[in-house]
Amino acid sequence: MTNLGHEVYLYAGEFNEAPVTGHIVCITEQERKQAVGDKHYTTASFNTNLPHWKLFIANAIAGIQARVQPQDFLCFIGGAAHKPIADAFPNQVSVEFGIGYGATFAKYRVWESYNWMHANYAGYTNPTTIDGKFFDEVIPGYFEPEQFIYKEDKEDYYLYIGRMIDRKGIHIASQVCEEMGKKLILAGPGEPPKYGEYVGVVGPERRAQLMAGATALLAPTLYLEPFGNIVPEAHFSGTPTITTDWGAFVETNIHGVTGYRCRMFDEFCQALEDVKTLDPKVIRQTAMERYSLDVIAQKYDKYFRRLQTLWNKGWYER
Numbered sequence: 001m002t003n004l005g006h007e008v009y010l011y012a013g014e015f016n017e018a019p020v021t022g023h024i025v026c027i028t029e030q031e032r033k034q035a036v037g038d039k040h041y042t043t044a045s046f047n048t049n050l051p052h053w054k055l056f057i058a059n060a061i062a063g064i065q066a067r068v069q070p071q072d073f074l075c076f077i078g079g080a081a082h083k084p085i086a087d088a089f090p091n092q093v094s095v096e097f098g099i100g101y102g103a104t105f106a107k108y109r110v111w112e113s114y115n116w117m118h119a120n121y122a123g124y125t126n127p128t129t130i131d132g133k134f135f136d137e138v139i140p141g142y143f144e145p146e147q148f149i150y151k152e153d154k155e156d157y158y159l160y161i162g163r164m165i166d167r168k169g170i171h172i173a174s175q176v177c178e179e180m181g182k183k184l185i186l187a188g189p190g191e192p193p194k195y196g197e198y199v200g201v202v203g204p205e206r207r208a209q210l211m212a213g214a215t216a217l218l219a220p221t222l223y224l225e226p227f228g229n230i231v232p233e234a235h236f237s238g239t240p241t242i243t244t245d246w247g248a249f250v251e252t253n254i255h256g257v258t259g260y261r262c263r264m265f266d267e268f269c270q271a272l273e274d275v276k277t278l279d280p281k282v283i284r285q286t287a288m289e290r291y292s293l294d295v296i297a298q299k300y301d302k303y304f305r306r307l308q309t310l311w312n313k314g315w316y317e318r
Contacts, residue, residue: 004301009067011060022067026059027052046081053081061088068092071311073304080105093307097300098141100226108307110137110300112227113248119224134315137303140252141227142296145288147204148236149212152280157183158272159214159239161207161230164190169220169244176218176268184218185210211237216259216275219243220268228252231259235287238280242271258283 001008007021014029035052036044048057064074064085074094076082083105086094097110104120111117117138121130160173164186174193177184184196187210192198202210211217217234218241219225225247232252234241241259243249253259257278260271289295309317 001297001300004297006301006304009063011063024060024063026063027056031055046079048081048084057084060085064089071308073307076106079103093310095307097139108135109133110139110303112139112141113251114138115224115246115248115250116226135307135310137306139296139299139303140291141229141232142293143229143232143236143287143291145236145292147208148233149208150236150238150280150284151212152238154215154239154280155213157185157214159185159187159210159217159234160196160219161187161202161210161217162219163188164192167222169218169222172220172265172268173218176265176272179265180269180272182215182272185214207233208237211239214239216240216242216272219249220262221247221249223247225249232287232291235283236291238284240275240278240280240283242268242275254286258286 002019002021009022009024010016010018010020011024011026013027013032014025016023031052035050047053068074068089070091072092074086074089074092076086076094076096077098079096079101080103086106093108094106095108095110096104096106099109099111099120100116102120111120117136121127121132158173158177160170162168162170164170170186170193173184173186174195178195186192186196186198187200187202187207189201199206199210211234214234217230217239219228219230220242221228221244227248228243231241231243231249235258241253243253243259243261245261245263249261253261255261259278260267260274262268262271309315
């Protein structure tokens with residue numbers, strides 16, 4: 001966003017490599033580790049009454065107060081845990097972006113997929129009573145293509161990367177590959193199934209290598225996946241994906257182009273062979289056009305310019 005002329009201030013922990021205008025540390029690494037240790041952030045409680053959240057929120061509010069201008073946007077990605085910060089600035093436009101969670105609080109929201117926007121709109125209410133909101137938006141996740149290895153000559157194995165839980169479809173990946181006698185490599189936290197070669201939790205470099213070499217990535221998630229980064233990540237490697245036929249996969253996995261979306265066991269088995277006919281160049285190019293950092297930056301720039309009309313005629317501005 002800074003390359004597009006925006007001033008961007010990041011309120012976060014100590015570590016940052018983003019080219020922002022200013023980086024304001026709201027919690028030190030030592031303070032963060034005292035709260036959650038080395039656990040993944042999703043395992044930590046988002047209870048804002050906990051000491052580490054109170055500390056972060058207070059520091060963020062103070063930092064924003066020292067810099068905020070009348071028409072600045074405040075962008076939040078922590079869901080309800082960031083609501084107290086937004087509440088402290090009722091006259092600012094607060095935007096929740098990258099929404100892949102349940103309850104939202106902001107008046108202006110950006111989801112990562114149409115699937116998840118519609119799921120959030122409906123919630124537990126009769127969907128026929130829900131109206132859309134013109135200043136909401138869908139902008140997918142974004143990636144740096146250089147973090148992935150593009151490879152056309154694939155090796156003879158299939159790949160699963162993710163949590164080793166049934167709702168992620170790990171049992172489907174294992175059973176399908178066992179049925180077809182295919183090598184399956186499993187990476188991620190948790191207890192792996194009996195079939196498959198488990199390599200543990202992998203970092204970015206090893207992940208890129210595994211993705212580049214795989215005949216296909218299996219992501220048979222059972223729940224409505226809000227976005228599922230793993231699928232576009234594989235596509236940047238020129239690697240096709242085999243997924244279920246719901247959630248964000250309907251948007252991210254183009255059936256017969258970047259992979260196959262399946263419902264029946266037989267369809268998953270057949271897809272193991274069908275993916276070999278897909279063109280890695282087309283798969284990578286699709287990811288570049290849809291999810292590369294430069295492309296998504298333009299989408300956010302357009303969205304923020306739309307929000308700027310709120311200080312004029314809003315929806316009616318020509």
